[in-house]
Amino acid sequence: MQYDGTGFHGWARQPAVRTVQEELERGLATVLRRDVDLTVAGRTDAGVHATGQVVHCDVPREVWAEQHAKLVRRLRGVLPPDVVVRSITEAHPEFDARFGALARHYAYRLTDDPAGPPPLRRTDTVAWPRRLDAAAMDLAAGLLLGEHDFAAYCKRREGATTIRTLLRLSVSRMAEDAGVEVVRIDASADAFCHSMVRSLVGGLIAVGEGRRPLDWPAGLLQRTGRASEVPVAPAHGLTLIAVDYPPDAGLAARAGVTRARRGG
Template identity: 80%
Template sequence: MDEPVTDTGGGLVRLRMDVQYDGAGFHGWARQPALRTVQAELEQALSVVLRSDVELTVAGRTDAGVHATGQVVHVDVPAVIWAEQGPKLIRRLRGVLPSDIAVRAVTEAHPAFDARFGALARHYVYRLTDDPAGPSPLRRADTATWPRRLDAAAMDLAAGLLLGQNDFAAYCRRREGATTIRTLLRLAVARHREDDGSQTVRIDASADAFCHSMVRSLVGALLAVGEGRRPLDWPASLVSRTERSSEVPVAPAHGLTLVAVDYPPDADLAARAGVTRARRA
């Protein structure tokens, strides 16, 4: 269900927050009864610091176990509270947030800024290693281990055939009332040397938006190509299907990280939100 549009009049200011988290200990972003989620932890911390109930709108609802280094949220707060707490908000949040969540920046946003509907693109990185030694100990939390050698060049060729606007129903877990039509802007696979010297196979995925489990399902299909079990055109051939494909495995969650979200200039924010709210067809 879409978040309600908040009236930013009446002495409220809209804040943009840039957030990072280690997803291992969370049941995803979205608040759920009796489960630990990023949204619930962050809203609780903000309510304590601001002494006011808040409700966050997020750019991308990450699944259980998925990480973020470039998550974006917005929240509306009374102007008087922002004036009082603004200069010390990040430091105070650090004091009450758990160690697996960090707020990197808080800025006053344009009234038309909408973290979810104003976004132009979301960017994810999936890391895995097929090295028999496994991932570097320093990257084990965000790098999946794969037991067989992968042909990254073949995976990249297969990925290129999926680009553009398509109905990705075969790669999505359906949600009531949600469309599975997406514009895949980038899907690239390459072997990559990390800063610590370890070797990974890195999949970069960018789209206007992703539906539930879409990135991990795309990775799963590409892994089948990389192992030689499926031909290059197999992942693209599934785009013609109208429902989730049971043939597509879902890659492990902990290899996936949301790294960035793009937004238009302030003057174009309202128009972008209007376009995004219109159901894709």
């Protein structure tokens, strides 16, 4: 599924604020004529977007048989325009959108063009006021790869581990619409803890501006708590673009391993 996070208080249902989960569960309940409880691959924060989010829910076999062929079209008629379900399929009985995932992939976009982002990209591209050295940022990013305790880059949650395996962190500068240059940070990991991607981007930006040396972001991995000097980059530059899963035969084993590591 896809959503523009601009008007949402994040994914997870919360009282008195608008969330993606609430909108999607309401839409499904309207179409299916029964309440559903969604499990999501990645709980995005307020203002964060998604083009490749994955969710699952359980419905009775007879309801699925009746509704599945027309479900995408019917959801389009009841969901708000900033939420789109692109496809729906029957999953393996052991599938779990959260615990079965092998990797999540995010992209962060910003531009240091003096004019800012193109008008049609203003909701997913951050206007940065200073020139950035993308090559230096990319070198610093490479030093963060692998399995580490990313406590310095996470907002700790009670009982949750901050050990993650960072599979990809790369920075590139590219020319897009009307020649506007965009600095894009691609991040992939087995999972990300709260605010981790945006904090990593904030650390790399400090290198790109020349305020910190190349090895500074990696040096913070020695910390056992959140590094207050690492800024959290603005939410609207971040998009969840894809989630990877193992073949059906490996779903149960993957979910078991993830539950053990994350403490449920």
